[in-house]
Amino acid sequence: MSLTLAHAATAPAHTTQVFLLPLGTTALPPSAAGDLPTEARGYVESALADEQKFVTLNHFSHQHYFVVLEKKPTPALQLEALRKAGHQLQGLLKKEKTAEVFIQNLSENTDAALALAEGLFLSAYEFAGYKTDEKSRQGAPLTRITLVGAAATEVQVTELQHLLEGVLFARDLVNAPLNKLNAQQFADRLAEAGDAAGYTTDILDMAKIESLRMGGLLAVNLGSPEPPTFSILEWKPAGAQNEKPYVLVGKGVVYDTGGLSLKPTPGSMDMMKCDMAGGAAVGGVLYALAKNNVPLHVIGLVPATDNRPGGLAYVPGDVLTMHSGLTVEVKNTDAEGRLLLADALSFARKYHPELVIDLATLTGAAVRAVGTEAAAVMGTADADATAQLLAAAHRVHERLVEFPLWDDYADHMKSDIADLSNLGKAEAGHISAAKFLERFIEGTPWFHLDIAGPAYLTAPDSYRGKGGTGTGVRLLYEFLTKQLA
Structure with missing residues (x-):
């Protein structure tokens, strides 16, 4: 357009x-x-x-x-x-x-x-x-x-133009089908946007991912005929005001069949090209920040693969060793997004970040809890940061509903043979998934945004349209720019 x-x-x-x-x-x-x-x-x-x-x-x-x-x-x-x-x-x-x-x-x-x-x-x-x-x-x-x-003002108009271009970039990515946007093509599109906007991109290939022992990403990729990627996007202007970077992590499952725990279809699998909406949003935010020359150091991490049941696909009962060293028992191969995110969150700690925010179309439980009208948020950041994020969500009308991360929910993710299970109880699935992720980002302020509801719409809804909405781009841009002195 x-x-x-x-x-x-x-x-x-x-x-x-x-x-x-x-x-x-x-x-x-x-x-x-x-x-x-x-x-x-x-x-x-x-x-x-x-x-x-x-x-x-x-x-x-x-x-x-x-x-x-x-x-x-x-x-x-x-x-x-x-x-x-x-x-x-x-x-x-x-x-x-x-x-x-x-x-x-x-x-x-x-x-x-x-x-x-x-x-x-x-x-x-x-x-x-x-x-x-x-x-x-x-x-x-x-x-x-x-x-x-x-x-x-002209400055306001230009800033809005670049922000909305970031939203549309994310929408285009989400709307593209798998045969037009596999993991490598996704990474290449993120890099092309970086070249246009001004952020840098480092795409880690299979050999590098293996050397980093990202057991979650590698396991999900086992059934795919195409290799995974891990994209590192970085916007670090000379005048950045923050000493420690903000790190954004986006789920990049370019298509999710559910693996051997196959999703039913129609109605469940037919829209799964949208399962990389979190990664698309990270790209859109980095694009807007760079185009507007926002003086913040921000890093984006996007692990990407499709999840298929072919070849040597991982199976329920497998035990994975993650990037962090923790072990995970696979109870369901359709709980794959948290495996990618866990490796990326563990990797994010190397930057000693000010704050980590992940975005993912992670659970049906979040959709059942808040519908397409909002996303679920949980995390370990302090009350002030939480209040700022919720306020930003209301200002741009990408609303968030906060859920607890009580220690009780950790019991949902226990395994008899590994440190963790990748699947919890039927109840509070969005919370137990976040509790799983928390283990990989311990000691670092963090928010988890489950955007499964608003990221992709099957019917038109005002200016959000139909299909990919670009959810998360305007929200995180608003939140991050409000951190400026």
Whole structure:
């Protein structure tokens, strides 16, 4: 998709424009009325008096849209309403085949135009896909969104552009099928994005992974005809404010059949190209940080493979020796994501990080607990860091629900013959999975984000769309940039 955010001092006459109006507006301010004919102005003001929140005025050659801010319990929810208004706007612009729209903020909320533009930009995303029939291609004519005057600064517009590009990069990766994105291709795409954005990439091959004794990643890969990869992405600008890096870890299972513990299909396996959404999000965050030259040292770790039942595939009952030296009894080969993450979390400790955050489409239990409306979060970071992460989640509306990591849950992961089992009880599966991961990151502040619900949607949902959503990119960018002095 080629869509650009821009800034301009004024909007040209006879162009499609959006006016953001203060809460409770019933009369158009002069800057929104412009040279509207009396009848047209009366039509809009009558709609506003009727408490309509979204009013369309069709001039045939162009359109004017009037969006009234809504009263919401929190500022964050007001911004979310504007993102959703951006989605509504995109539907109208697409119908009119509008190529450029100008947004003017006449409300008291200084972030209103940015939020509307964000929802509009994300709603305009369409996965390019692989269709060859021109008639089947929808195509999005919108090419430019321009914020006018005090609606935003040029710096804010550029920053938002790069952030949303990171989201779309993650969406593209998640939406690609296995035959277009195996572990090596995934690593190559992450490296290409690094070349474009400015972060460095080191791709560890099978020989290096074996030398590091990453028993979890190697075991999951045993059934695959293609080798695993372990990508190390690093953004370390000269002016980084943090002495110790933040480390992001993303699950990179490019396709998950469940292995010998085969998933049922349809309904369970058919969407498993999305099982690398955590790794895709890590790539999107690093892209946005680097493109915006954010002065933070951040490292991304993405272990990648597919999980298949072929060849010498690992089996229930196997005992693995992990990168950390701990042993794990395999009870279910479909509990594979935690094995990759465990090796990566153990590897992350070598950096003596300020904080480690992992993202993974890890458990159905998280989906059953909070649905697609939120992700589950657990961890060992302190209360202040937790509060900051939850606040960031609300600001960008990628909400998190915190679950406990009580010691009682460690009993769920006990094994008779190894240090740990890779499968717990049927109850609280997202918590016991996190409790498993905790053993590999002990002594380091850490958050685990189970994004299994919101990472991939089977039905359209406003600006999140259908398919890969890019969940985690906006959240972690917001959280990390708020760490700046």
